Amino acid sequence: MAQRDTIAAIATAPGAGGVGIVRLSGPRARAIGEAITARALTPRHAHHARFRDERGDTLDDGIALYFAAPASYTGEDVVELQAHGSPAVLHELLARCCTLGARHARPGEFSERAFLEGRLDLAQAEAVADLIAAGDARAARAARRALDGEFSRRVEALAESLMAIRIHVEAAIDFADEPLDTLGGAALRARCEALASALDDLLAAAERGRRLRDGLHAVIIGPPNAGKSSLLNALAGSERAIVTDIAGTTRDLLHEVVRIDGVELGLVDTAGLREGGDAIEREGMRRAHGELQRADLAIVVLDARDPQDGRSAVADAIVGVPRRLWLHNKADLLDVVAALPDDTAGDRHLSISVRTGAGLDALHACLRQLASAEGGDAVDGAFTARARHVDALRRAGDELAQARAQLDHEALDLAAEALRVAHDALGEITGRVRADDLLGRIFSSFCIGK
Numbered sequence: 001m002a003q004r005d006t007i008a009a010i011a012t013a014p015g016a017g018g019v020g021i022v023r024l025s026g027p028r029a030r031a032i033g034e035a036i037t038a039r040a041l042t043p044r045h046a047h048h049a050r051f052r053d054e055r056g057d058t059l060d061d062g063i064a065l066y067f068a069a070p071a072s073y074t075g076e077d078v079v080e081l082q083a084h085g086s087p088a089v090l091h092e093l094l095a096r097c098c099t100l101g102a103r104h105a106r107p108g109e110f111s112e113r114a115f116l117e118g119r120l121d122l123a124q125a126e127a128v129a130d131l132i133a134a135g136d137a138r139a140a141r142a143a144r145r146a147l148d149g150e151f152s153r154r155v156e157a158l159a160e161s162l163m164a165i166r167i168h169v170e171a172a173i174d175f176a177d178e179p180l181d182t183l184g185g186a187a188l189r190a191r192c193e194a195l196a197s198a199l200d201d202l203l204a205a206a207e208r209g210r211r212l213r214d215g216l217h218a219v220i221i222g223p224p225n226a227g228k229s230s231l232l233n234a235l236a237g238s239e240r241a242i243v244t245d246i247a248g249t250t251r252d253l254l255h256e257v258v259r260i261d262g263v264e265l266g267l268v269d270t271a272g273l274r275e276g277g278d279a280i281e282r283e284g285m286r287r288a289h290g291e292l293q294r295a296d297l298a299i300v301v302l303d304a305r306d307p308q309d310g311r312s313a314v315a316d317a318i319v320g321v322p323r324r325l326w327l328h329n330k331a332d333l334l335d336v337v338a339a340l341p342d343d344t345a346g347d348r349h350l351s352i353s354v355r356t357g358a359g360l361d362a363l364h365a366c367l368r369q370l371a372s373a374e375g376g377d378a379v380d381g382a383f384t385a386r387a388r389h390v391d392a393l394r395r396a397g398d399e400l401a402q403a404r405a406q407l408d409h410e411a412l413d414l415a416a417e418a419l420r421v422a423h424d425a426l427g428e429i430t431g432r433v434r435a436d437d438l439l440g441r442i443f444s445s446f447c448i449g450k
């Protein structure tokens, strides 16, 4: 591999803080650290030192740490200069590193090097970014598990079973005139079946992990004037959306992330659904439909005085949304509160009044529970995963199904090819197999200094 250059970045968050860290990685990291501190740096030793500019004047004093390759985060020589967390000092320190031969690191470049040096696999490197960005403690713990390799190990185990199946099929191809059954066909089929079911399990876990990372995505829909925007404001705790008594007030989508008892929930307010409306309102309804395609939950707001009308308005829109929460709003306007339908796994019903606040505690509890169940709160060993992982597992599953069908037809060549593609799909998750632009896309979404 070509000799890499030395990269540097401020690794702590922007702004003033107690401590700020400039991090270096690469072949010149140690020499640059020693030039700035005017000291010999011993690996894994905290050196209290003055950080100096080119004239020898003190920029700051702090702690210098040196991690010798390969025992460092990136696998290269790494130096960390811990100064006072003043943006001015840190920028001067970084500029000094660059004068001494380092260059500014791109976002995620430290983690990219850790991946290229084999310190982390790709799913683990992604977990680093997820851990940093985790919105709540559950997501952080789950990212930590992915970083520890929990997810990668399960992927590797599947890849190994798949490899054994491929070897069996490739060997059978050499005896193509014999029926598969005399070549251990029954055992092969049993292995394929076990692998398919293990893949399904991991796919389900990865989907939970994806939701844990991205949070529950809920879309508020209903007929005009049912109180959708009022509900968004009540959950957000501020007047985010315009509320009026004019039907068709909301046109655009309004995204808001709210926290309910520490659990994050992504909410989208949408235009009321009804026949007709002007061009702007119709565009709003089109967007509402689009948003529902990726919703985990539809929060349907109905006017409790005429719930049937609201149900018909949303009937088409909610097809395919996994869960629905039906809110019979404006309970304050009813003389008698009508009985609600029974809850089922996919549908829950609550009577509320956003105006008086009645039922909002129950709503909070319900949303908290839905968000937790979606995120796999109760599932031991939950790990974060990304849409990319879910997609790869799905493709591997599809190819394996193909291969099994081909085996049934004794079409060994075709089966072998499908198995190879399935194997590659699994390899993409950990980065054993990778498309050229994949690394760029993944690491560019990281923050600088990581």
Ligand SMILES: Nc1nc2c(ncn2[C@@H]2O[C@H](COP(=O)(O)OP(=O)(O)OP(=O)(O)O)[C@@H](O)[C@H]2O)c(=O)[nH]1
Residues within 6 Å of the ligand: 222, 223, 224, 225, 226, 227, 228, 229, 230, 231, 242, 243, 244, 245, 246, 247, 248, 249, 250, 251, 270, 271, 272, 273, 329, 330, 331, 332, 333, 352, 353, 354, 355, 356
């Ligand atoms: N009485 C009563 N009025 C409510 C309640 N919730 C909302 N409203 C009123 O209903 C009207 C419509 O509220 P919005 O929140 O704008 O309704 P919307 O569903 O967002 O309406 P569009 O954006 O036009 O589709 C406003 O005048 C609100 O003050 C409630 O619980 N009780």
Ligand SMILES: [K+]
Residues within 6 Å of the ligand: 224, 225, 243, 244, 245, 246, 247, 248, 249, 250
């Ligand atoms: K309105």
Ligand SMILES: [Mg+2]
Residues within 6 Å of the ligand: 228, 229, 230, 241, 242, 249, 250, 269, 270, 271, 272
């Ligand atoms: Mg509205």
